[in-house]
Amino acid sequence: MASNEIISNALEIHSLTVRYGNTIALHQVNASLKVGEMVALVGYNGSGKSSLMKAILNLTPFEGRITAWGKSVSEVLSKVAYVPQRAAVDWKYPATVKDIVSMGRYQPGLFTQRTSSEDAKAVDSAIVQAGLQDLQHRMIGELSGGQQQRVFIARAMARQADLFLMDEPFAGVDMKTEDAIFDILQSLQKQGKTLLIIHHQIDQVIKYFEQVWKLQEGKLETGSVEAILGQRNK
Amino acid sequence: MSEFATIFWVLAGLTLMGMASAWTGLLLSLKGDVLSGDVIAHGVLPGIALSFIGFESKEIYYLMPGALLSGWLTLEARDWLVRQAGIRSDTASAMALSVSYGLGIVGMSYIRYGGKGSQSGLDRFLFGSAATILPEEILFSSLLMVLILGIILFKWKEIFLIYFDKDWARAVGFNPNRADRLLTLMTLICVVTGIQMAGVVLMSSFLIAPAVVASIFVRHFYQRVFFVALVSAVAVFAGSWTSAFFSNMPTGPWVVVYLSLMAFGGMVWRRIFRHSV
Numbered sequence: 001m002a003s004n005e006i007i008s009n010a011l012e013i014h015s016l017t018v019r020y021g022n023t024i025a026l027h028q029v030n031a032s033l034k035v036g037e038m039v040a041l042v043g044y045n046g047s048g049k050s051s052l053m054k055a056i057l058n059l060t061p062f063e064g065r066i067t068a069w070g071k072s073v074s075e076v077l078s079k080v081a082y083v084p085q086r087a088a089v090d091w092k093y094p095a096t097v098k099d100i101v102s103m104g105r106y107q108p109g110l111f112t113q114r115t116s117s118e119d120a121k122a123v124d125s126a127i128v129q130a131g132l133q134d135l136q137h138r139m140i141g142e143l144s145g146g147q148q149q150r151v152f153i154a155r156a157m158a159r160q161a162d163l164f165l166m167d168e169p170f171a172g173v174d175m176k177t178e179d180a181i182f183d184i185l186q187s188l189q190k191q192g193k194t195l196l197i198i199h200h201q202i203d204q205v206i207k208y209f210e211q212v213w214k215l216q217e218g219k220l221e222t223g224s225v226e227a228i229l230g231q232r233n234k
Numbered sequence: 235m236s237e238f239a240t241i242f243w244v245l246a247g248l249t250l251m252g253m254a255s256a257w258t259g260l261l262l263s264l265k266g267d268v269l270s271g272d273v274i275a276h277g278v279l280p281g282i283a284l285s286f287i288g289f290e291s292k293e294i295y296y297l298m299p300g301a302l303l304s305g306w307l308t309l310e311a312r313d314w315l316v317r318q319a320g321i322r323s324d325t326a327s328a329m330a331l332s333v334s335y336g337l338g339i340v341g342m343s344y345i346r347y348g349g350k351g352s353q354s355g356l357d358r359f360l361f362g363s364a365a366t367i368l369p370e371e372i373l374f375s376s377l378l379m380v381l382i383l384g385i386i387l388f389k390w391k392e393i394f395l396i397y398f399d400k401d402w403a404r405a406v407g408f409n410p411n412r413a414d415r416l417l418t419l420m421t422l423i424c425v426v427t428g429i430q431m432a433g434v435v436l437m438s439s440f441l442i443a444p445a446v447v448a449s450i451f452v453r454h455f456y457q458r459v460f461f462v463a464l465v466s467a468v469a470v471f472a473g474s475w476t477s478a479f480f481s482n483m484p485t486g487p488w489v490v491v492y493l494s495l496m497a498f499g500g501m502v503w504r505r506i507f508r509h510s511v
Contacts, residue, residue, distance in 0.1 A: 057405040074407075082405040089399045090266065094455040103395045108407035113391040139453050159406070 009069075010035045010163050010194035011056070016064035018051045025051040027218040029064070033163075038185060038195040039222075040205045042229075043215030049198045052215065053165050056196075057082055068163055078107075081156035083166040086148050091141050098136040100151050101126055104158030123158050130154035130184060146177030153184055164188060166197040170204060182208050202229060244364045244485060245474050247372035251428040252440055252466035252489065254379040257386050258420045259441035260448070260462050264397040264455070265417060269327040270309055271441035274418075274425045275434050276331035277308025279338025282359050286345055292356060294371050294430065301426045308334040309418060335434070362433030362486035364477070375427040382420050389416065394455060432486040440466070443493035450500035469493045 011033040018026040025048045033039060043049050055062040058074055068076050081104070104126065105119040127136050130150045135143065140151060149169055156164055169185075170178050185195060196213075199205050205212060205225065212228045214221045221228055262268045281304025282297050289296040308330050315326035342356060358366055396403040396413045403410055421441070429437050444462035452461050473489030 059401060059404055077405075077407045080405075082402055084399065084402055084405075088401060093264070093398050094449070094453060094458060095394070095398065096454065099394075099455075100398065103398070106391060106395050106406075106408075108409070112388040155402075 009033060010037070011196065012065075012067045012070075013052075013056070014065040014067075016052070016055060016062055016066065018048065018055050018060060018062045024218055026055070026062075026215075026220075029218075029220045031213060031220055031222050033194050033196060035162075035194055036189065036192050037211060038189045038197070038209065039211040039213055040197055040199045040209040040225075041213045041215065042199055042202065042205055045200075047215040048218050049215055050167060052220075053082075053167055053196075053198060056165060078159070079162045081159045081161035081164050083152045083156045083164065083169055085167045086145065086152065086171065091143070091148060093140060095140055096137050097132055097140060097143070097151050097154075098123065098127065100140060101130075101132070101136075101154045101158050104155040122160055126154040126157035129157055129187065131180065144177075146173040146180070149173055149177070149181060150184070153181065157188070162193055164193055164195045164197075166195065168198050168200060170199060170201070178204065205229065241474065241478055243369050243372055244367065245470065247367055247375060248364055248431055248470045248474060248485065248489065249467055250372075250376050250379045251424070251431055252444075252470045253463045254382045255424045255428055255437075255440040256444035256462035256466040257459065258382065258417070258424045259443075259445045260455075260458055261386070261390075261393055261397075261417055262421065262441065263445040263449070264394065265414075266397070267323070268438075268442045268445070269324060270312070270418070271421055271425065272438035273309050273312050273327050273331045273334075274305040274421050275429065275437035275441075276335040276338070278302075278305040278426060278429060279335055279359065279434050280304045280341055282356070283338055283341025283345060286356060287341070294374065294427075297359075298426055301429070302422050304334070305422050305425060306418065338434070358430050358433070360433055360435070362429070362431050362436055362484065364431040364474070364485035367431060371430070378423050378427050382423060385416060385420060389413075390459075393417070432489070436486055436490050439490040439493060443490065443497060444469075447493065447496045447500055450497065450504055465493070465496060469496065 009032045013029055013031045016026055016029040017024065029052065041049050041052065051060060054060040056066055056073060057080070066073055068080060073080060102115065102119070102123050105115070105122060106113045127133055130153055132147070132150055132154055135147060140148065143151065153166075153169060169181055173181065185197070189195060206229060209225055212223070212225050214228045259268065259271060262271055278301040281300035281302070284304070285297045285300030286292065288300070291297070312326045312330035315321045315329060316323050321329070342360070345356065392408065393413050393416075396408055396410045400410045424441065425437050428440055432440050444465040445458070447465045448458040448461040452458055469489045469492040472492045473485050476488045477483045477485040
């Protein structure tokens with residue numbers, strides 16, 4: 001029974017602790033994400049949201065156990081897609097929208113990267129889903145903040161992954177773009193994808209999400225928006 | 235060797251070195267670490283001096299291992315300063331390259347005044363001297379350049395991905411540290427093979443200037459790959475012609491002058507036409 005439960009969950013976090021020197025960023029965190037769930041991860045600055053995401057992706061050392069579909073995340077990396085913060089990269093990079101989305105198809109460990117017809121289809125499909133058809137040959141430095149965010153989401157979609165981890169995809173975008181991004185996320189959820197999304201604006205979490213993970217002083221509370229944030233969805 | 239044959243070999247060697255350096259510099263600019271070329275170029279000097287003291291030979295085959303090791307150690311020292319001492323990368327680069335250059339000059343002085351034979355011929359590593367290069371040295375350099383071109387041909391997509399977003403690359407299973415090591419190796423090879431033609435002081439121009447010129451005229455990376463090669467070849471040809479036409483004119487510095495003129499011309503052109511690339 002226990003093993004069935006583990007496999008039915010897209011993500012399982014057991015007794016996760018993350019330390020930076022003497023500082024404990026996350027302490028004994030336990031949580032799970034069911035397949036097809038879309039959950040907002042909220043918390044104040046420095047509460048450990050990014051540390052949690054980095055631990056899931058093995059980008060920072062941690063204690064405890066993290067599994068995706070019952071396996072270590074490194075074993076199922078091809079099924080995991082990550083959307084980092086927009087500010088994390090140099091947008092003057094000499095690349096087009098399509099170049100960046102195509103990166104979603106590159107596989108580690110190959111002598112050289114070749115683009116198959118299947119890769120080309122996945123890239124085109126991700127571009128269409130993210131509404132970037134008219135911008136695909138545009139240099140990334142010419143895009144607005146919202147368009148840049150959609151490029152990151154399209155790159156993640158091109159991986160055709162099942163678990164999406166997103167670090168503040170709504171940061172610095174206007175309300176119209178926010179709705180457009182949420183439509184994309186909802187369509188991913190309808191396709192059965194699982195999404196964990198860091199969000200820092202509680203009013204938007206209440207508007208868009210049903211389930212929430214709240215981090216406070218390195219500890220995690222999970223549940224419905226109503227139970228955790230004390231407010232109903234609008 | 236006839237004058238024509240000398241010009242041909244110099245031109246061939248410089249063109250190959252210039253193009254491979256330009257491509258390596260383009261990748262360094264993607265990484266945002268073009269100063270590492272300058273650090274390595276200055277860092278090879280102590281290795282050259284020590285190798286000469288040890289082997290008493292000015293041939294590149296004897297000087298190369300020491301130069302590679304010393305260039306690599308200087309870059310490692312720069313990175314150590316950034317990681318452990320929390321010093322900014324540009325400050326650490328300046329410290330590492332100046333200390334290493336100082337040690338190299340001390341070594342050169344010891345060779346000159348310490349009874350270790352004539353320093354004549356070693357000066358070419360300081361200031362560059364394309365005309366004194368031997369055909370077999372050009373052949374050797376060419377093989378190394380082919381290796382670099384092979385790395386670029388097969389690995390550029392991976393490097394392109396990694397230097398856009400290192401965290402994302404790590405998250406999906408790529409190894410940015412391996413890309414860093416590969417790029418360091420390419421830079422080391424370019425510098426060590428190119429330094430006798432361009433000299434430690436000017437070598438970084440061969441790495442950086444074509445990428446700067448390309449960034450002024452063309453926007454996309456693919457276009458820049460072709461453009462840096464073209465810029466480099468034109469500058470090498472113009473520099474070699476000037477050196478051959480006017481007596482006592484050095485080739486390497488003239489190449490750098492033409493590269494700088496192209497960069498300056500490009501900036502003026504962009505200013506006039508308000509064309510933002």
